Amino acid sequence: MKKMYCLVVTDDFSRFSWVFFLATKDETSEILKTFITGIENLIDLRVKVIRCDNGTEFKNRVMNQFCEMKGIKREFSVARTPQQNGVAERKNRTLIEAARTMLADSKLPTTFWAEAVNTACYVQNRVLVIKPHNKTPYELFLGRKHALSFMRPFGCPVTILNTIYHLGSGPNWLFDIDALTKSMNYKPVVAGNQSNGSAGTKACDNAGKARVETVPGKDYILLPLWTHDPPFSQSSKSSPDAGFKPSGDDENKDSEEPGKEGGNPSKDD
Structure with a gap:
């Protein structure tokens, strides 16, 4: 089945991001449940707050029960007010614009939109500098330096x-x-x-x-093929025949245990 939507999850402290590709928005709840359980086990910290919009993919019985069981607080932005969920909205726009630029530069069709978005997310986690920490999201989240010498031009x-x-x-x-x-x-x-x-x-x-x-x-x-960002890289793989329709609601060496740096990860969806 074609992957039609892109789900972006961002740690509010480090701005480290993950992308997941979905055939339908109904998959969102299960992906978030698996992601939250895995990330808490990986970094030995608890997710305390989830900030998202009022989409039914985030506001449903499955997510209500899961967040109540985990003690996770949820913050919803007001309808038609994306400014209240600015971190997620800006990240979505940044990734999509970067993917479009990569596809245009490499002269590739939009068939490869998912690969381009995934690559853009991987690279931005390692090159953007977060102030006032003056570190990249990778350094803040995992507490160690990253390698860039193995990278090759996209396409x-x-x-x-x-x-x-x-x-x-x-x-x-x-x-x-x-x-x-x-x-x-x-x-x-x-x-x-x-x-x-x-x-x-x-x-x-x-x-x-x-x-x-x-x-x-x-x-x-x-x-x-960036498949080593924690925690579950297999979710970010997408079919090569995916169409270009991002959601409107918007390391080769990364498998080691993270360091002690990094704050409590609340997620922007």
Whole structure:
């Protein structure tokens, strides 16, 4: 089923964010229940307040019972007054605008909107600086420095090497832009950040030295697969044929235990 909506959860102290992709808004309650239970176990802190709008996906019997059981206070913004939920609204707008820019720059169709939003969220957690702490959301939430050297341009063209042996999964999806199919079984060699028109036409200089065969006549692009942000990265995976319709209601090394820094995480939905 196509993923039609994007749910953004933001920690009010560190501004660390997570994104989840939904086929229908009815999935929101179960995703939030799983997320809250997991994040409390991960960082050994309790969620105290949830701030959201008056959408029925947040204001229903399931969420009422869950929040009452957990002792979580909920704050709802007044109808037609998004300013009262400003953190969530600004984050939604920032992610969507970043995703649109990434898709336009890489000349990719909106089919890849979910991958673009997921990548934008991952990068912004590591590059935006939160004042007055003068630290990134990642540093505030997990209490340690992050690595950026492994990142590659979103949607950059690549040449596939070693198509015979299964190399296991890695931090990237490889998309065949002709057939819109994806694979994680092959090792990409980044050709550069040129336009997709030249994708697959140049092999890396090291290809001959490695003595492995390349795939001729195929166009491939490299999309980062950021699946190690805590707590449940599998929820952020989306179908490659998802349509671009965000909700109007708006680390490769991140699996370690967080540090002691960071405040009580209240969530903006």
